[in-house]
Amino acid sequence: MFYRSNDDETMYCDAIGKLLAQVAPVQRVQALDNRKAFDFELHQALAEVGAWGVGVDESLGGSGGGPVLQVLTLEMLGQQATSMAVFGVIQYMATRLLRQFGTEEQKRQYLEPLCSGKIRASFCMTESGGGTDILTTLKTRAVRSGEGWRLNGSKYWISGATRSDLLIVLARTAEHRSRGISMFLVPAQTGGVTATELNTFAINGYDTCSVSLDDVDLPADAILGTENQGFMQVLGTLNSERLNASAVASGIGRGAHRLAVAYAKEREAFGRPIGQFQALQHKLVHAGVELEAAWTLTLGAARLEEEGRDVSVESAIAKLAASGAGQRAAELGMEVVGGAAFDIDMPMQRYYRDIRLYSFAPLTDSMVANFLGERWLGLPRSY
Ligand SMILES: Cc1cc2nc3c(=O)[nH]c(=O)nc-3n(C[C@H](O)[C@H](O)[C@H](O)COP(=O)(O)OP(=O)(O)OC[C@H]3O[C@@H](n4cnc5c(N)ncnc54)[C@H](O)[C@@H]3O)c2cc1C
Structure with a gap:
């Protein structure tokens, strides 16, 4: 909403949006989730539009682009296909490590097959x-x-x-x-x-x-x-992983919020839609504002990272904001949907469960706050 995409980003997001509507309608995503099954078809379809190669040069078998396209991809997946969004965070971590630290032979052996979806890491x-x-x-x-x-x-x-x-x-x-x-x-x-x-x-x-x-x-x-130097080399990639986690958390929160708003317009009590009751309406507005803020921070940090800036503080701020906003939106979603939130065929319970991951991964929110206390606010280390 607060972010103006360039033409390439708009075209790419339109393609991902169409693909998700075709290959991953909500009933299908939910049915696979209930069966604890990986969506091989969606994984392959995303590979074919170049989603798994974002961040990797075309000369290495990727589809180009950088941090902004990665967060845009993951946010859209988070809204709809939450498990595939988590897969995306790992995929981008693996391709980043190979791209940054691999020998020519390792890049040749693994990057193209990863980007084209032939293999997973x-x-x-x-x-x-x-x-x-x-x-x-x-x-x-x-x-x-x-x-x-x-x-x-x-x-x-x-x-x-x-x-x-x-x-x-x-x-x-x-x-x-x-x-x-x-x-x-x-x-x-x-x-x-x-x-x-x-x-x-x-x-x-x-x-x-x-x-x-x-x-x-x-x-x-x-x-x-x-x-x-492996640990130090991994540490150097953590900003990107935090940003990608923020994108998924924002997406999951926005998925839950969109569903809650739609439900609040349809469901009736006392002869009117439940979204007319101020008790719910205001909560939905505040949750939406919080999600927009988190997503704007995430995109802003991704843009800075793309410009080559050090975003260790910005990515940590985005991660805390998105994790909190996502969790509160899913919690509110459960309240709005009421008893139907317990229906395993309805995605609200999935958003509510899945958002938990990004309160502690890749780093717990407490440790992100420890880092911000020290590096952003200049306070003494707390542990
Ligand atoms: C579904 C799932 C997928 C995952 N995928 C991967 C993966 O692909 N690869 C991988 O390597 N790992 C993965 N992880 C692990 C994940 O990164 C860890 O769970 C995470 O780092 C937190 O570690 P922990 O769960 O052991 O918590 P612990 O380290 O046991 O921490 C427990 C609690 O203590 C708090 N705590 C600890 N120290 C402090 C402190 N100094 N100050 C304040 N609070 C503190 C923490 O914040 C947390 O609340 C995954 C985990 C899950 C559940």
Whole structure:
């Protein structure tokens, strides 16, 4: 609403909008979610319009564009196909890591197949000991073995791992706390890799998994980026991931809000639409204002990032705003829809469940606030 797209962005968004209307009508998305099934058809259709190649140069098999097109894509997916939006965040993370840190051979091997939807990737950092204090909990280790590496350990809460072809795994390669971690490219079929789907209550259309790595032998060129700098290299991409998470959270909130407004116009009580009652009308207006503000912050930060500016503070502000606005919009949606919100065939409950992810991923809102307290407000570190 407050953002004027250029012609390329408008054309691209129109194409995504048409595709979603055709391939991912709400009943279909909901039915797949209820069956905990990944939408392969939508994934492929999005690949064909170039959605999975956004942010990757055409010369590498991508479709060009940058942070703005990525957030526009993810916000639209969040409004309608929430699990596919989460897939998109991981897809863009994987292609970004490969694009920034891959050798020419790694880029050639993986980028085109990822962008064209032939393969999918997972990002494996978190372990069962916890995601926030990751430098303490990360125990997966890679040791030199012959010409290459041998990996042992396990990962937890990994998106998409049972259906991924490629795992990007962070493992300890030296004793230094932060500069002793490397990234590895692990084909999912490698011996010793086992991904198991966890039984979770949300993001049902995209598996969340544990991954065991038992004596996984890798060649020397399986390292992505610089040995022992893997964690620092991942940190460098977190602004983009925060912005992409903000886009999904904004989208989910806007999806819930749109549904709530439509319902408030149709549903009647005491001879009038429930949206005529000021108690609901004002809440819907305030939730809409909050969502517009969050989305404007997200787009503004994405635009700055596209210009090459450091957006660590801006992306953190956008993430907090979008996570809060999205959660409150979904909560209000549940109130407006009343008992029907419990209907598993109605998407409101899905928005309400799925929005939770972005209150703690990729970083919890408390840790984002810690970062802002320190870096934005100049207050002493709180932990
Ligand atoms: C559905 C799903 C998908 C995921 N996908 C992936 C993936 O693909 N790849 C991957 O690597 N990880 C993934 N994750 C993991 C995710 O990134 C972590 O859940 C997240 O980093 C938080 O870690 P935690 O859940 O272990 O919380 P914990 O670290 O156990 O934290 C618990 C609580 O303590 C609070 N806390 C901790 N320290 C502080 C502090 N200093 N100040 C204030 N509060 C604090 C936190 O804010 C939080 O509220 C996924 C998780 C889920 C549930």
